[in-house]
Amino acid sequence: MSASARVRFPFRLLRFWFVRIAPAWLGIALLIFVMQIAVAAIIHDNHNVRTFLAFLNLLPSIVKSALGGDLLDSGSMTALLTIGYQHPFVLFLHMLYAVGVPAGLLTAEVQKGTMELILSRPVAKTHVYLCAAIVTLVGLFGLDLVMFAGTAASVRLYQFSEPIDLYLFFRIATTAGLLAATFGAFALLFAATFRRLYCAVGVSVAFLTINYFIVIVAQWWPAMQFLRRATLFYLIYYSNLWLGWPVRNMAILAAIALAAAALGALVWRRRDLFV
C-alpha cells in the first residue's frame, strides 16, 4: 500500500505540456529571431542609421522612449541593436507567452474540465503547478536565448562599422530572461488564483502593461521619473548592463519571481478548483 501511496513527479504531464506548447513557442521564437535580423539589417548601414534616427525624431518622443530613448542618440551600433530587445513587438511576443502559457495550462484546463481528469490520476496538485511553472519559466528563458542567437546570427550576416560585443548581448538577454520570468511568475500567480480564463489573462495583461507604460512615461516625462521605481522594468532598464552583470538587481528580480511563484503555488494548493 505504501508504494501505491507515493506520488511521483508527473514527468509525462510535463512532457505532454511541453509538446503542446512547442508550436506556439517555436512561432514566437522565430518571430523574435527574425526581428533581431531585421533590426540588424536596418542599422548595419550608416546611411540607414541616420535616416532611421531622423525618422524617429519626427515621431512623438514617446515612441523613441519605447525603443530605447536617449541611448539611441549616440548612434552606436551596439545601442541601436538593443532596439530588437526592447521593441514593443518583441515585448508583446514575450507577453503572449508569459501570460498565455500559465493561463492556458492552469486556468483554462480547470475551466475546460481537463484538470479534473489530471488530478484524478496519481498526481499531486502542487506537482501540476510545478509543471506549469517549468514550462512557463524555461520557455521564457528559452525565448531570450533565441533573442541572443538572433543577434549572434546578425553579427555573422552583416558587417558593422564597429565591433559588436556579443557578451554584452548575452548579458542583456539573460537579464531580460529573468525579467520575463518574473512576469511569468506573476502570471502563474494570477492563473492559480482566478477561476475564469478572462480574469487570469486580463489581470496578467493589465499588470504587465501598467508596468511597461509607467517605465515608458517616466522615461519620456521627467516629472514622472519618481514612478519608475514602482515597476519591475526599472530593475533592468536602469541597470548599467554595459559595465557588467547587475547582480543586485538580478537577485531582487529572482527573489520577487520566487515569491510570486511560491505564493501562486500556495494559492493553487489551498484553493478549491471546482465548484
Added chain:
Amino acid sequence: MPTLEVESLTKRYGSARGVEDVTFAIEPGEIFGYLGPNGSGKTTTIRCIMGLLRPTSGQVRVLGRRVVAGRATEHTRLGYLPGEFHIWPGIRAARSLNVLGRLGGGRRIAERRRQLAERFDLDLRRRVGDLSKGNRQKVALIYAFQHEPDVLVLDEPTAGLDPLMRQTALELIRESAERGATVLLSSHDLGELSAVCGRAGILREGRLIEVAPISQIVQSSEHRLAVWFADGHLAPRLPAELTGVRVVRQKPGMLEVAYQGPADPVLKWLGRFAVERIATPQMSLEDAFIQYYRQPSAASVPRGGDA
C-alpha cells in the same frame, strides 16, 4: 474493512450548500448506488472522495487511507468518471487516454484500452472533438476502466449512451465488482441503479436521507399506469376497496393512477372497461423521493444498513 468510508462529510461553498454530514461506507466488491436529483450534492461528495475538493469538515478514507485534498491519495488504484467528461478535443482519443492513463506510472494499459475500445465499438484513432456525445462517453468509460482500478467512482457513467452500450457499461461495472473492485455509482436513474447495485444512498438537498438495499427502495416506490378508454367520455371512479391506488391525472377518456405492490387488483378493475391503450409512465426522481419518504417503514432503515 470498508474500502471506501465517508464520515460526517460536510462541504459548504461559502453560504451555499454542498453536502451536510454525509456518512456511508462501501465494502470490497460492492456496487453502491448514489442517488439524487441534480444539485443534491452527488458530485460534491464524489469530488471530496477524489480529493478534488477540501471538505469543510468530516473525512473520507479510501483503501484505509485518509484522503487529503490535492495529494492524490491512493489514486493509482482509483478509477474516476466525472459527471461532465472533458478531454482535449484536438487530440486523438488514444493519445489522450495514454497520457492520462500513464500519469503517475500506470503501465500495461494499452492492451486493456484496446479491449475496451473493441467492446464499446469505438475507434480511438479519431480526435475527441470529432466524436459524438455518446462516443465521448465511451472514451470516458475507457478512461475510468483502462487501468483496472480497485475502486471506481462513477458519476452518471451511462449518460448519453444508447441502450445497447448502456448494457455494456453496466456489464463492465458488474464484472469489476465480481473481481473485487468497489464501485460508487452515482445516478439519478433509479432503474439503472436497481439493475446493478446492492445498496443505495439517497441524497436530497445535500443530506443523505437514506441508505438502504436497492430492492427496498424499488419496492417502496410507486408505479404508474396510464389508461385510455375506448369510450372517450368515460371517467370512472376508483372503488373504495382498491387500496394503495391513487389518481394522478384524470380527464374524459383517460386515467392515470399510481399504485403500490402488485398490479393485479388495478388491472382486474380496469378489465371491466373497454381499454383502448395503456402506458407505464416513468416517475420523476423527485416524485419517487416524495412518495418513498411517505412510507414509515423507510425511515426505520438505519443509515449504513447492511448490503
